[in-house]
Amino acid sequence: MGLLSRLVILDFSVYDFLIYRTLAFIIKTSLLSKFTFGFANGMALYPFILVSPEEAERATLIQHEKIHIKQQLELLVIPFYLMYILEFSIRFYQYGNWDDAYRNISFEREAYAQENNEGYLMGRKRFSWSAYFKS
Numbered sequence: 549m550g551l552l553s554r555l556v557i558l559d560f561s562v563y564d565f566l567i568y569r570t571l572a573f574i575i576k577t578s579l580l581s582k583f584t585f586g587f588a589n590g591m592a593l594y595p596f597i598l599v600s601p602e603e604a605e606r607a608t609l610i611q612h613e614k615i616h617i618k619q620q621l622e623l624l625v626i627p628f629y630l631m632y633i634l635e636f637s638i639r640f641y642q643y644g645n646w647d648d649a650y651r652n653i654s655f656e657r658e659a660y661a662q663e664n665n666e667g668y669l670m671g672r673k674r675f676s677w678s679a680y681f682k683s
């Protein structure tokens with residue numbers, strides 16, 4: 549089985565572009581969980597959302613990753629990753645474990661809090677993640 553046969557483009561989200569002015573390609577791939585040692589079933593790497601095939605239909609996961617796409621865009625992508633890593637480091641120092649550190653990153657706090665809120669992306673204001681920052 550070649551690499552290409554494992555990469556399936558699920559959704560070219562023209563609809564999302566019209567509604568949210570955001571274009572992202574959702575790619576269903578089994579490589580993601582392999583490369584993250586089973587840690588991640590979804591990941592937003594603008595302009596792509598990578599999802600595990602078995603999780604691809606889970607709306608809350610897709611919504612979670614779409615929120616990350618919006619965060620990445622408003623921070624011009626690269627600064628998002630730098631801030632993500634920086635806050636992860638601070639939280640890791642604070643909590644002393646990987647899972648609490650990850651869950652308490654502002655970007656993740658927004659994504660987890662709103663992943664079940666269907667209309668959230670429609671009315672979301674820029675930099676909304678900043679309201680989820682806690683010291």
Ligand SMILES: [Zn+2]
Pocket residue numbers: 612616655656659
């Ligand atoms: Zn996340």
